Amino acid sequence: MTELRSNYRPGTSPWAVRRAQWRALGLTDEDMAKPKIAIVNSSSSLATCYSHLDGIAQAAREAVAEAGGLGFEIRTVAPSDFIHSAGGRGGYILSARDLISHDIEAAVEGAQLDGMVCLASCDKTAPGQLMAAARINLPTVMVGCGYQAxxxxxxxxxxxxxxxxxxxxxxxxxxxxxxxxxxxxxxxxGPGVCAGMGTANSMHMACEALGMALPGSTPVLADSPKMFEDVRAAARRAVSLVHEDLRPRDLLTPHAFENAVTLMLSLSASINSVKHLQAIAEEAESGVDVYGLYEQLADEVPLLAAVRPNGPDSIEEFDAAGGAATVMRSLGGQLHTDARTVTGRTVGENLEAAVPADGRVIRAADRPLGRHPTIVLVRGSLAPATGIVKLSVDEQRQTSFTGPAKVYEDPYSALDGLRGGEVQAGDVLVLRGLGPKGTPGMGMASRPVFALDGAGLTGQVAVVTDGQLSGLVNKGVVVGEVSPEAADGGPLALVQDGDTIAIDLTSRRADLLVPDGELDRRRQELAGSPEPGTSGTPDGHASRGWLSVYRRTVRPLQEGAVLSPRAQGDRR
Structure with a gap:
C-alpha cells in the first residue's frame, strides 16, 4: 500500500496541531490514518450552474468514507459567464479558470491531502480543476455534475x-x-450547466476522452439518479487511485490529448476547448501543441453528432443515445485505444461497455453527418499565430469574405455602432483589446455577433476579434481569439477604418491587405503609446487586484493563457 504523504510522524509539531484541530471536528485517530481526499466544490448561489453542488459534495464525501477514505470539502471561486461577465469588461471569466487552479493548489498542497474528486460544473471549473490536477499531480477523478433542464x-x-x-x-x-x-x-x-454543446458540456466530455472521468459519465442530467451513481463511483475510485498511486500525468499523455481533440472535432464542440486543453497540456508539462492537433486532425475526423445549437438534437437525446462513450466507440480506430484511464484500464477496454451508435443522434464513422471541419484554425498577416472560426454543421456554408474594416475598441461601442447604422453589409467588424492581456482576462465578444444576427446582417458582415466567443457561436464568418492579440503588439492593433480584410476559410487565412510600409509607419506610431491595442478604460486595466496580477503574468493563447511569468527574452 502506498505510504500516505498526509500521515505525519506522531509526536511532531505538524501531527500535534493538526490532531488538535481534527479531534475538535469529531475525527478519530483511525480516521486520520485514512487516505485524505479533497472534494473540490465550486458551490455558489449566484448561478444555477453551481446551486446543486452542495448536495453532490455530501454524496461524494459519504462515498469516500464507504471506500475507506476521509473526505474534506474545499471551495473555489465559482464563475458563471452569464453572471460574472458584468464587471471588469468580462475579464473575471477566463481569469477565474486560473484562480480555480490556484485555489485548489493552495488548499490541497497546503494541507498535503492525498487525492481529489473534482465536481465540474460551469465552463471554467473543468479546465481549472484539470489544470490543478496536472500541476500538483495527485490522484484525481473528474465528475461532470450535469446539464440543466x-x-x-x-x-x-x-x-x-x-x-x-x-x-x-x-x-x-x-x-x-x-x-x-x-x-x-x-x-x-433546474440546476446545472447550459443545455447544449457549449463549453461546459464540451469540457465535461473532454474529461472523459482524456481518461480523467469515468467512462459513460458525460453528459448527464444534473441531479438525476445516473449523475449521483457516477458521483459515488468516482468518489470511491479516488480512494483506490491513492492506493494504486495512479496520477494525472500518467494519463495526460500526448495520446490522451489527441483523443480529446478528436472527440471535440467529432462533436462540433466549443471552440473554447482549444485554449482550455492547451492550458491543461501546459500544466501537465506534456509538450503537446493542442492548436497543432486541431489543425492536423480537422480534415480527418468525421462529424458524428449535431447537438443544439449545431443541429436539431437536444443534449437529452444525445445523452440517451450514449453520449461521449458511444461517440468514442464510433470513432474506434481514430482513437488511441491503448491510452490509460482513471479506471486503471485502457480506453479500448472501457469502450467495450459503450452502446453502439443509433445512427440518428449519433452516427457511425462510415456514415457521418459530414467530413468538413467545424472548428477551423486560421493564420495569415492579421492572425500570425492563430484565429479560430466555428462553422456550421451544414455543408452549405460561407467560406470567404472580403471587405473594409470598421474598428471598435469594446463591445458596447460596437453595439452603439450597429444601432446607429455605422456597420453596413459588406463590412468587417473589428473588435480589439479583448485578449487575455488587453481586457485583462479576455473579454466576451459574443454580444455584437448576436446583435448582428438580430439586425439581419449574419453572413453580410464578418467579425474579427481578439476576444473570446460563446462556445455555441456558429453564425456567419466570425474569427475569434486572434493572436497575437492587439495588446501584445499583434497586427490587429494596426487596423484602421477602411482597411481591406480578406478571410478565406478554404485556405484558412485571415489577412490585412495593407502595404508593409504603411503598417511599419503605424507600428512606429503605436510604439509611443503606453498601452497599444487597448481601450485604456480604468475598469479594464485595474492597477491593483486580481486582474492586474493576471495581466502581468498571463501567457499567450498558444500556451493556453496560463499564468507563468518568465524572464525577458524567454520565448518558448
Missing part, C-alpha cells in the same frame, strides 16, 4: 442560449421586451 416558450424549445441570442435581437428592435422577458422566465428549469 430546459423549458419552452410559445410552444418552442427555449434554453439559456436562446435568451442570449434573443437579447441581441431585442437590441436591434426585432424582439419585444415582453417576449425576451418570457423567454428568460422559461429557459432554465
Amino acid at each position: 430546459c423549458g419552452t416558450f410559445q410552444g418552442k424549445h427555449c434554453d439559456i442560449e436562446d435568451v442570449f441570442l434573443g437579447a441581441g435581437h431585442h437590441a436591434q428592435g426585432r424582439l419585444s421586451l415582453e417576449d425576451l422577458t418570457g423567454m428568460s422566465e422559461n429557459a432554465v428549469a
Whole structure:
C-alpha cells in the first residue's frame, strides 16, 4: 500500500496541531490514518450552474468514507459567464479558470491531502480543476455534475442560449421586451450547466476522452439518479487511485490529448476547448501543441453528432443515445485505444461497455453527418499565430469574405455602432483589446455577433476579434481569439477604418491587405503609446487586484493563457 504523504510522524509539531484541530471536528485517530481526499466544490448561489453542488459534495464525501477514505470539502471561486461577465469588461471569466487552479493548489498542497474528486460544473471549473490536477499531480477523478433542464416558450424549445441570442435581437428592435422577458422566465428549469454543446458540456466530455472521468459519465442530467451513481463511483475510485498511486500525468499523455481533440472535432464542440486543453497540456508539462492537433486532425475526423445549437438534437437525446462513450466507440480506430484511464484500464477496454451508435443522434464513422471541419484554425498577416472560426454543421456554408474594416475598441461601442447604422453589409467588424492581456482576462465578444444576427446582417458582415466567443457561436464568418492579440503588439492593433480584410476559410487565412510600409509607419506610431491595442478604460486595466496580477503574468493563447511569468527574452 502506498505510504500516505498526509500521515505525519506522531509526536511532531505538524501531527500535534493538526490532531488538535481534527479531534475538535469529531475525527478519530483511525480516521486520520485514512487516505485524505479533497472534494473540490465550486458551490455558489449566484448561478444555477453551481446551486446543486452542495448536495453532490455530501454524496461524494459519504462515498469516500464507504471506500475507506476521509473526505474534506474545499471551495473555489465559482464563475458563471452569464453572471460574472458584468464587471471588469468580462475579464473575471477566463481569469477565474486560473484562480480555480490556484485555489485548489493552495488548499490541497497546503494541507498535503492525498487525492481529489473534482465536481465540474460551469465552463471554467473543468479546465481549472484539470489544470490543478496536472500541476500538483495527485490522484484525481473528474465528475461532470450535469446539464440543466430546459423549458419552452410559445410552444418552442427555449434554453439559456436562446435568451442570449434573443437579447441581441431585442437590441436591434426585432424582439419585444415582453417576449425576451418570457423567454428568460422559461429557459432554465433546474440546476446545472447550459443545455447544449457549449463549453461546459464540451469540457465535461473532454474529461472523459482524456481518461480523467469515468467512462459513460458525460453528459448527464444534473441531479438525476445516473449523475449521483457516477458521483459515488468516482468518489470511491479516488480512494483506490491513492492506493494504486495512479496520477494525472500518467494519463495526460500526448495520446490522451489527441483523443480529446478528436472527440471535440467529432462533436462540433466549443471552440473554447482549444485554449482550455492547451492550458491543461501546459500544466501537465506534456509538450503537446493542442492548436497543432486541431489543425492536423480537422480534415480527418468525421462529424458524428449535431447537438443544439449545431443541429436539431437536444443534449437529452444525445445523452440517451450514449453520449461521449458511444461517440468514442464510433470513432474506434481514430482513437488511441491503448491510452490509460482513471479506471486503471485502457480506453479500448472501457469502450467495450459503450452502446453502439443509433445512427440518428449519433452516427457511425462510415456514415457521418459530414467530413468538413467545424472548428477551423486560421493564420495569415492579421492572425500570425492563430484565429479560430466555428462553422456550421451544414455543408452549405460561407467560406470567404472580403471587405473594409470598421474598428471598435469594446463591445458596447460596437453595439452603439450597429444601432446607429455605422456597420453596413459588406463590412468587417473589428473588435480589439479583448485578449487575455488587453481586457485583462479576455473579454466576451459574443454580444455584437448576436446583435448582428438580430439586425439581419449574419453572413453580410464578418467579425474579427481578439476576444473570446460563446462556445455555441456558429453564425456567419466570425474569427475569434486572434493572436497575437492587439495588446501584445499583434497586427490587429494596426487596423484602421477602411482597411481591406480578406478571410478565406478554404485556405484558412485571415489577412490585412495593407502595404508593409504603411503598417511599419503605424507600428512606429503605436510604439509611443503606453498601452497599444487597448481601450485604456480604468475598469479594464485595474492597477491593483486580481486582474492586474493576471495581466502581468498571463501567457499567450498558444500556451493556453496560463499564468507563468518568465524572464525577458524567454520565448518558448
